[in-house]
Amino acid sequence: SQQGEEDPQALSIQEGENATMNCSYKTSINNLQWYRQNSGRGLVHLILIRSNEREKHSGRLRVTLDTSKKSSSLLITASRAADTASYFCATFRGADGLTFGKGTHLIIQP
């Protein structure tokens, strides 16, 4: 079963704009991770935030985590055409593999 649910399912923005994706999950977690997948290819790890962290930055990426609401957001600033991809949040509870949401499909219009 899916642990995380991303919102929106799809997002289309102009190049240079910021993109925000949200993820909600159901159970307690050790950490939450965001991955990117270009069409039909393998997933690429973007950023990991631990359960005791509230915000993390990596380049143009900013992730927040609110464990009380069981939610996270991924912000991509100054989007580029190369950011077009599907973005997944994944939770890790310490016992199994990652549990993924269904993803947000992001399209950056030139």
Add this chain to the structure above:
Amino acid sequence: DSGVTQTPKHLITATGQRVTLRCSPRSGDLSVYWYQQSLDQGLQFLIQYYNGEERAKGNILERFSAQQFPDLHSELNLSSLELGDSALYFCASSSRVDQEVYEQYFGPGTRLTVT
């Protein structure tokens, strides 16, 4: 390039058949994970091996099995294939298996089509 390799890239086979998917983890990674990605189920964790031993099981069917060999490569065996088994199968590796945080490195996947 994540350093994780998977073969074959594509596989087309008929219902009822058996196939083997192969994965080589990143150099030095002891932990291997298998995932299935389909349109209706999304990305599902199947099974994890650590240094040759099964460590965790997810939504893996009884028709599916896996193993990790002494050289750390892993194979996922799918038998009595059904149309619904058509999916992308990913292998991922990680250097850690404990309760602490870690990231996983994904291979390019094997696209299985069952006809």
